[in-house]
Amino acid sequence: MAENARVSGHRTLTGLLKKAAAEFPDRRALALSGKYELTHGRLDELVDQAADRLLRLGVRRGDVVALTFPNTIEFVVAFLAVIRARATAAPLNSAYTADEFEFYLSDSESRLLLTPAEAASNSASVIAAAKLGIPRVAVCIDPSTLSVSIAGNLLVDEHQSDSSLSSVINDADDVALFLHTSGTTSRPKGVPLTQQNLGASTQNIVGVYELSSTDATVIVLPLFHVHGLLAGLLSPLTAGASAVLPAAGRFSASTFWADMRAYGATFYTAVPTIHQILLDRHASKPETDYPKLRFIRSCSASLAPAVLDRLEKAFGAPVLEAYAMTEASHLMASNPLPHRGPHKPGSVGRPVGQEMAILDENGVIQRANANGEVCIRGPNVTKGYKNNPEANKAAFGFGWFHTGDLGYMDSDGYLHLVGRIKELINRGGEKISPIEVDSVMQSHPDVALAVAFGVPDDKYGEEINCAVVPRDGASIDEAEFLRFCKKNLASFKVPKRVFVADSLPKTATGKIQRRLVAEHFLAKVSAAKVPKFGA
Structure with a gap:
C-alpha cells in the first residue's frame, strides 16, 4: 500500500486516497446506513480488486467508462476502480431518458457501461448502450463477505489480457472524470478533469473546512454531480474521514437526522433546496435532538439570507456559502469557518486554492468593488472542453478561465455575485x-x-x-x-x-x-x- 501511494503521487486523487488508507486503515470510510461499513483499508482493497478486474476485461488508459447508479457503495468502488485503472469515469444520471443516455454515451465516447447488477434489460441506460454497441458490466458487493464482483461482456479475450494492476502507475495528467456541463448557446459541453484537478480540489476542500479523520458526513446529493462527488464523498475520504450513504440510495428527510446522529456526523453539504426541505420538516416535525455540527455548507445555487439565518438558528451551526462549478473541479470560493474570518451576508466567500480575478471585456483586472467577469486559474481548473474548440476559445482568454458569472471582489477579498452572463437555469x-x-x-x-x-x-x-x-x-x-x-x-x-x-x-x-x-x-x-x- 505504501509503495502504491508513492508511485501514484500525492498530486493525484488516487495517491491521496492511498495515503489515507495507509494512515487510517481501520477507521470507517464508507457506510451504507444500517447495513454495513467499509474501513479505509478495506475500501482500498476492494478498489484495487475491481480495478484489476476492469483491466482484465480490457479497460485501458484513456478509455471512458460510463456509470449509472444510485448513491451506493457499488458506485463508489466502481468509480474509484475506473480511475485506478487509469481510465476515465463518466457518471450519468439514472433519470435520463434513452435518448439522453444515447447522447451522453456517444458524446463522451464511452467504451463500457457499468450498472448495478439489478439493472433491468429494458432500463433506459441499457437500451441506449445496446443501441450503440457498448458492452454493459454489472457491479455487485456481497455484504456478507464485503467482496466485489464485476460480471458482463468482455472488451477483450480475458485469457489473452496480460494487464494487471501491479504494472499500473497513476499519473497527474490522467483524465479521471468526465462530466457534462450545460451550455446556453450550444449542446452540453464535455469537461475532462484530471487526477491532478481532482487531487487539488479535494485538498482545497479539506483545507478550507479543516476536514480530518474525526469528521463524518451523510451524503444527500447525487454522486453523478461534481458537488456531491467532490465535496460530499472524495474530500472526506482523502482526509481519512467517513461518508454515509442513505439506505434508499438517495436523500430522505425522514431518515437524514437519524443517520447524522447514528454515525457521528460533523457536517453536511447541500444545495438550498435540500436545506429548505430540512427546515420545512423541522417546522412541522422537529427532531428531539440534533447533532452538534462544526458547520453546514451550501453551494450550487444562491442561498437567501433569511434561509441562512433560519438554518443557523434551527440546527445550531454556522452556515458557509460557497461558489463552485464543474470546470473548476467544484470549489472556487467559500466563506470561512468562524475562527478563520467573518461570514459576509450576500457573499460566496474568498477564493480557495486558485487565483481569482474580476476582468473587464478587455482582460483588465478590476479594482475592488468594480463589476466584471469572474475568472480563475489554477491546478483544479480543466484544461479545456472535449472536442469543442469554439467553447474553448470563448472560455479561455487572457490567461484565465472565464466563468460567465458577473461579480465583484470587495476590499476584504470576498466575492459577491451580481448576475450571470450565461442563461443557464x-x-x-x-x-x-x-x-x-x-x-x-x-x-x-x-x-x-x-x-x-x-x-x-x-x-x-x-x-x-x-x-x-x-x-x-x-x-x-x-x-x-x-x-x-x-x-x-x-x-x-x-x-x-x-x-x-x-x-x-x-x-x-x-x-x-x-x-x-x-x-x-x-x-x-x-x-x-x-x-x-x-x-
Whole structure:
C-alpha cells in the first residue's frame, strides 16, 4: 500500500486516497446506513480488486467508462476502480431518458457501461448502450463477505489480457472524470478533469473546512454531480474521514437526522433546496435532538439570507456559502469557518486554492468593488472542453478561465455575485440548458417556436417555464404537451408552466430574445389571457 501511494503521487486523487488508507486503515470510510461499513483499508482493497478486474476485461488508459447508479457503495468502488485503472469515469444520471443516455454515451465516447447488477434489460441506460454497441458490466458487493464482483461482456479475450494492476502507475495528467456541463448557446459541453484537478480540489476542500479523520458526513446529493462527488464523498475520504450513504440510495428527510446522529456526523453539504426541505420538516416535525455540527455548507445555487439565518438558528451551526462549478473541479470560493474570518451576508466567500480575478471585456483586472467577469486559474481548473474548440476559445482568454458569472471582489477579498452572463437555469443546483429544452419542445409536431426560461421559485431558486407558438392551424393542449416533454426529458428539465403566444420577440438576425420573453410572461403571469407582444 505504501509503495502504491508513492508511485501514484500525492498530486493525484488516487495517491491521496492511498495515503489515507495507509494512515487510517481501520477507521470507517464508507457506510451504507444500517447495513454495513467499509474501513479505509478495506475500501482500498476492494478498489484495487475491481480495478484489476476492469483491466482484465480490457479497460485501458484513456478509455471512458460510463456509470449509472444510485448513491451506493457499488458506485463508489466502481468509480474509484475506473480511475485506478487509469481510465476515465463518466457518471450519468439514472433519470435520463434513452435518448439522453444515447447522447451522453456517444458524446463522451464511452467504451463500457457499468450498472448495478439489478439493472433491468429494458432500463433506459441499457437500451441506449445496446443501441450503440457498448458492452454493459454489472457491479455487485456481497455484504456478507464485503467482496466485489464485476460480471458482463468482455472488451477483450480475458485469457489473452496480460494487464494487471501491479504494472499500473497513476499519473497527474490522467483524465479521471468526465462530466457534462450545460451550455446556453450550444449542446452540453464535455469537461475532462484530471487526477491532478481532482487531487487539488479535494485538498482545497479539506483545507478550507479543516476536514480530518474525526469528521463524518451523510451524503444527500447525487454522486453523478461534481458537488456531491467532490465535496460530499472524495474530500472526506482523502482526509481519512467517513461518508454515509442513505439506505434508499438517495436523500430522505425522514431518515437524514437519524443517520447524522447514528454515525457521528460533523457536517453536511447541500444545495438550498435540500436545506429548505430540512427546515420545512423541522417546522412541522422537529427532531428531539440534533447533532452538534462544526458547520453546514451550501453551494450550487444562491442561498437567501433569511434561509441562512433560519438554518443557523434551527440546527445550531454556522452556515458557509460557497461558489463552485464543474470546470473548476467544484470549489472556487467559500466563506470561512468562524475562527478563520467573518461570514459576509450576500457573499460566496474568498477564493480557495486558485487565483481569482474580476476582468473587464478587455482582460483588465478590476479594482475592488468594480463589476466584471469572474475568472480563475489554477491546478483544479480543466484544461479545456472535449472536442469543442469554439467553447474553448470563448472560455479561455487572457490567461484565465472565464466563468460567465458577473461579480465583484470587495476590499476584504470576498466575492459577491451580481448576475450571470450565461442563461443557464439553476433549479436547485441542477444546471439546465434552455437550448436543450427548446430543442425537445420544438420537436413537437404542433409547435412552431418554443423557448424555455427560468423564473424565481421559493423552493428551487429557479423553476422552468416556457412559451410556445403553435404551427399555423394547430393548437397546443398544455397537458398533452407536458406529457410529450416528460417522455423526452429528464423530470427535472420539464417546464412547470406553459404559455401559448402568437409570436415571440426576436433580434434583427432572427434569434429569440429569451430574456425579454421571461420578463414579459413574468409581468403577465396573473393575467387570465396572455396578450400578444406589444399589446
